[in-house]
Amino acid sequence: MTRQIISTTNAPAAIGTYSQAVRVGNTVYISGQIPLDPATMQLVSGDIDAEIRRVFDNLAAVAEAAGGTLDHAVKVTVFLTDLAHFGRVNEAMATYFQQPYPARAAIGVAALPRGARVEVECTLSL
Numbered sequence: 001m002t003r004q005i006i007s008t009t010n011a012p013a014a015i016g017t018y019s020q021a022v023r024v025g026n027t028v029y030i031s032g033q034i035p036l037d038p039a040t041m042q043l044v045s046g047d048i049d050a051e052i053r054r055v056f057d058n059l060a061a062v063a064e065a066a067g068g069t070l071d072h073a074v075k076v077t078v079f080l081t082d083l084a085h086f087g088r089v090n091e092a093m094a095t096y097f098q099q100p101y102p103a104r105a106a107i108g109v110a111a112l113p114r115g116a117r118v119e120v121e122c123t124l125s126l
Contacts, residue, residue, distance in 0.1 A: 001024050003022050003023070003024055004022070004023040005021075006019065006022065006023055006028065007020050007065065008061055008064070008065035009038065010038060010065070011058040011061040011062045012033070012034075012036035012041055012058060013038075015113065015114070016113075020062050021062050021065070021066055023066055023126075027124070027126075028063070028068065028123065028124040028126060030059055030062050030066075030121060030124065031121060032077075032079065032120065033055050033062070033119065033121070034055065034112060034113055034114060034118070035050070035051035035052070035117075035118065036058070036114070036116075048085050048088055048118070049088055052085075052089055055118055056070070056092055056096045059096075059120060059122055063122075070096050071097065072124040073122045073124055074102050074103065074123055075102055075104070075123040076102050076103070076104045076105075076121070076122045077120065077122070078104065078105070078119075078120050079106075079107050079112060079118065079120070080106065080109070080117065081109060081111060081112060081117045081118075082117065083106070085117065085118065086106055089106070
């Protein structure tokens with residue numbers, strides 16, 4: 001199968017050796033998004049809720065560039081530097097995703113790129 005690289009200026013540009021997303025057939029693998037503002041490439045400031053919303057806004061922008069929405073997500077992986085924020089992620093997900101919700105994993109990590117407190121990646125089926 002051929003790979004299609006997905007890219008949009010509505011989400012942060014890659015800050016390393018990766019693509020925002022890659023489509024293979026009907027599957028889109030969206031790289032982990034941290035709370036970078038795509039216009040400034042700076043971390044959003046504010047509380048954890050603002051950071052979580054920015055992450056999901058970034059994921060939604062990449063999903064749209066791939067021809068889908070977050071409702072096409074089949075798997076979501078959440079990385080948090082403090083698992084105490086997991087409830088806040090649940091609250092945000094309820095506004096970005098509709099039932100039936102995608103499969104999900106949440107992982108506590110020591111650190112994330114650029115000092116972010118949250119990163120989320122997902123897989124879409126279009």
